[in-house]
Amino acid sequence: MDTEKHMWGIHARDASFFLNNSIIAIGWSKLGDLSKITPDRESF
Numbered sequence: 311m312d313t314e315k316h317m318w319g320i321h322a323r324d325a326s327f328f329l330n331n332s333i334i335a336i337g338w339s340k341l342g343d344l345s346k347i348t349p350d351r352e353s354f
Contacts, residue, residue: 322328328335336344347353 320328320334322335
């Protein structure tokens, strides 16, 4: 039985913007410009 648990934390300088709009942002330059792909699971 696997008892290992994982937890993720999301941090921002101004968390109120993200919390009030129910969004998260990914800041990783190697990821590239995500606005150039179609918003579906296969593209990601």
